[in-house]
Amino acid sequence: MIRLGYPCQNLVIPASTSHTLRLAGVSDKARVYPIVEKNLANLETILRWNAQRGIEVFRIGSSLVPFASHPLFPYDWAVEHAPRFQRLQALIRDLGHRLSMHPGQYVNPASPNPQVVEASLAELRYSARVLSLLDAKEGVLILHLGGAYGHKDATVRRFVEVLRGEQEILRFLALENDERTWTVEEVVVPAGALGVPVLVDAFHHRLNPGRLTLPAALALALPTWSGRPKIHISSQAAAKSAGAHADYIAPEDWRTLAEALNGRDADVMVEAKEKDRALFGLRRLIRHEEAQGSNCPPRASELSSGAFR
DNA sequence: GTACGTCAAGGATAG
DNA sequence: CTATCCTTGACGTAC
Numbered sequence: 151m152i153r154l155g156y157p158c159q160n161l162v163i164p165a166s167t168s169h170t171l172r173l174a175g176v177s178d179k180a181r182v183y184p185i186v187e188k189n190l191a192n193l194e195t196i197l198r199w200n201a202q203r204g205i206e207v208f209r210i211g212s213s214l215v216p217f218a219s220h221p222l223f224p225y226d227w228a229v230e231h232a233p234r235f236q237r238l239q240a241l242i243r244d245l246g247h248r249l250s251m252h253p254g255q256y257v258n259p260a261s262p263n264p265q266v267v268e269a270s271l272a273e274l275r276y277s278a279r280v281l282s283l284l285d286a287k288e289g290v291l292i293l294h295l296g297g298a299y300g301h302k303d304a305t306v307r308r309f310v311e312v313l314r315g316e317q318e319i320l321r322f323l324a325l326e327n328d329e330r331t332w333t334v335e336e337v338v339v340p341a342g343a344l345g346v347p348v349l350v351d352a353f354h355h356r357l358n359p360g361r362l363t364l365p366a367a368l369a370l371a372l373p374t375w376s377g378r379p380k381i382h383i384s385s386q387a388a389a390k391s392a393g394a395h396a397d398y399i400a401p402e403d404w405r406t407l408a409e410a411l412n413g414r415d416a417d418v419m420v421e422a423k424e425k426d427r428a429l430f431g432l433r434r435l436i437r438h439e440e441a442q443g444s445n446c447p448p449r450a451s452e453l454s455s456g457a458f459r
Numbered sequence: 460g461t462a463c464g465t466c467a468a469g470g471a472t473a474g
Numbered sequence: 475c476t477a478t479c480c481t482t483g484a485c486g487t488a489c
Contacts, residue, residue: 159483168483173467213483220467255480256468269468297470329480330471393480423481 152408152436153378153417155207156429157252163199165192170216179224182216186227189214190234194241201245205429207417209250209292212273214280219272228279235283242284248417250290250380251277251322258296260309267312270296271319278318288377291322292349295332295340302336310343324349324380327367329393333360334367338374347374351382352407353421357392364410372414379414383407383432384421397424399432405439 158168167189175181193210200208215227228235242249257270274291281289299305313319325341326349327334334350341348348371355367362370372379385400386392399422407418422428 166484170466170484172465172485176467211483217467254468255470258469261469263469266469273468299470391479395481 151415153207154429154433155205155209155417155419156426157209157419157421158211159425160196160199161425161427165195167193167196168211168213170213173217176217176220176222177224182224186215186231187234190231190238194238197241197245197247206246207248207419209252209419210280212251212253219276228283239285242286248288249281249284249286250292251280252292253277257293259312260296260305262299274319278322281322282318289322290324290380291319292324292326294326294328295337298331306340310340313344320344320346326351327354327358329354329357333358334371335360335362338370341374349380349382353384364406368410379416380419381416382419382421395421395423398422398428401435404432404435
């Protein structure tokens, strides 16, 4: 079965989990606290909305607790928002949702700059802490390898060295290929050393395949997941630089991935600018092709159980 | 009330 | 060396 998810924002209902503030104001708890409460309340709203529509996979935006990893953050957010997190934890358990977080390009554990390493670890610990507090089953903390610093072997060694022993991070961590520096084949190395799974981004792979076809990349990556594998899909925005995300998923990109998956289970994150609306678009496409009987027909067992949803 | 300039952070690359 | 791109909304000041 394929489950679809979407990242960070719901564009249909007015519930944002990304309210933030300027760094200049962060030491004022009276300002920060209500923003975090609002984000957490909106997360609950979004998850309930998702559940009503059969969406069980969602990525939480990094500014759920804005500046949580910054030294100036004024209080122990994990303790002081514990009631909210407990509510969410119960809800997520009841709904059976799978949640993820995906820190941005500033997180570079292999950086030669110790301050960047420390800030990166702080951000990763924060993200893992959120997933822990939500008791996220099969939660995933997705990370790119980051900069190559001109010497990939040494960079991979530093990356592994820095993260080895970070138990809470490693509990959720998955490593993702990117569109210009690290291929799936290269990501497999540190992932194996750390004992974490490899997340294939099909769009990044198309732009930066290295020596592997998509089926070969999946053959390497899917077995690294003990449960359901996660995969990212997106399409090229027309008339923009290579790698820019399109509003929706192009049918051809879905077909390529579906063919490569060849009936295997996966949770597919729809990385499109139109977020949840793009998810519904892809869902319609899948149902349409399912009804038509494509060149990659679903198995009979999947059809009977409402496989694609 | 709206418009729009600006915002923590890194790295790669084009110019 | 500098600007720009990834992506990115949302804040907050100026009007």
